[in-house]
Amino acid sequence: xxxIKPVLLLLFIxxxxxxxxxxxxxxxLSWHLVKDDNDIKVYLRSLPYSEYQAFxxxxxxxxxxxxxxxxxxxxxxxxxxxxxxxxxxxxSDSYIYKLSSLPWPLxxxxxxxxxxxxxxxxxxxxxxxLKNIDxxxxxxxxxxxxxxxxxxxxxxxxxxxxxxxxxDNTTIKIIYQMHGDPAGVIPAALANQGITNAAFITLSNxxxxxxxxx
Numbered sequence: 001x002x003x004i005k006p007v008l009l010l011l012f013i014x015x016x017x018x019x020x021x022x023x024x025x026x027x028x029l030s031w032h033l034v035k036d037d038n039d040i041k042v043y044l045r046s047l048p049y050s051e052y053q054a055f056x057x058x059x060x061x062x063x064x065x066x067x068x069x070x071x072x073x074x075x076x077x078x079x080x081x082x083x084x085x086x087x088x089x090x091x092s093d094s095y096i097y098k099l100s101s102l103p104w105p106l107x108x109x110x111x112x113x114x115x116x117x118x119x120x121x122x123x124x125x126x127x128x129x130l131k132n133i134d135x136x137x138x139x140x141x142x143x144x145x146x147x148x149x150x151x152x153x154x155x156x157x158x159x160x161x162x163x164x165x166x167x168d169n170t171t172i173k174i175i176y177q178m179h180g181d182p183a184g185v186i187p188a189a190l191a192n193q194g195i196t197n198a199a200f201i202t203l204s205n206x207x208x209x210x211x212x213x214x
Contacts, residue, residue, distance in 0.1 A: 031056055034196055040207065042199045044192075047179065051188035054160075054179035057199030061172050063210045065126060065164055068172060071209065072128075072162065081205035083198045091145045095138070096130075099152065102186075107151050109182050111158045112138060124166045132158040132180070156181035176203060 031043035043056040061068070071077060078088035078098065086108065089097040099110040111132045119126045135143065135154050160178030167173060176199060182191055 035200055037200070038204060038207070040200055040203045042196050042203075044195060050179070050181060052179065052181050053192050053195050055177065055195045055199040057174075057176040057203045059174045059176075059203045059207055060167075061174060061207060061210050062170055063172060064169060065166055065172060068164065068174075068210075071206075081202065081209060083201045084194075087147075089145070089147075091142055093139070093142065095133075095142050095145075097146060099147075102182075106186060107153045107184065109155050110152050111155050111180075112142070112146065113158065126164045126166065128162040128164075130158070130160055130162070130178070153182075153184050156183040174203070174206075 031045045033041060034044050035042040039059065041058045043058075044053045045056070046053055073090065075088040075090045075096075078085040082088070082098075084100040084102070086099045086101050087097075088099075091097060091112075094115045096113045096115055097110065098113070099108055101108050112135060113130045113132050116129045116131075117126065118129065132155055135146065135149070138146075158178060158180035161175075163175040163177070165173040165175070178198070
């Protein structure tokens with residue numbers, strides 16, 4: 001029996017991860033529309049395994065994929081457009097460090113996300129998958145590139161994706177979807193209040209940039 005328990009545990013963990021992925025990939029119709037403004041739609045969804053809601057933001061932009069990715073991946077731009085972003089660092093092997101501000105007396109939160117791009121030629125969609133990985137589980141050479149933790153707190157998880165549906169050479173439909181757990185003592189009710197802003201303000205700033213630079 002002792003040899004069976006670890007196997008059952010691994011199967012349970014795998015099932016949980018599969019459930020989370022399926023929940024996050026659910027169609028917008030299974031989500032609740034909470035904001036529709038400035039051609040940006042924001043959906044929220046409660047998940048059975050978490051106190052914290054997931055968000056899904058949608059926007060259509062007149063730009064091309066190369067320019068869009070160049071802007072989004074530029075770490076120095078992060079504080080100017082990403083919600084609550086203080087600092088972002090592009091680490092090696094497609095890891096991203098991002099520090100976000102929280103109101104006093106809460107400690108600022110950070111993520112260390114592994115980014116993985118995937119292009120589907122059949123439907124002309126490019127997806128950037130993002131997964132937050134615990135600092136202690138990162139490769140040693142990635143840990144060495146991280147800023148000192150100090151009084152900041154790493155989010156328990158922050159997983160999701162950017163999806164770019166290339167409609168034509170100058171039009172892209174964007175889906176920005178994330179679900180996170182800030183860890184620590186932040187009540188779910190308080191954290192959930194900022195989730196709509198996390199999607200809407202980020203996409204609003206993204207739209208503003210590409211509208212004013214054209």
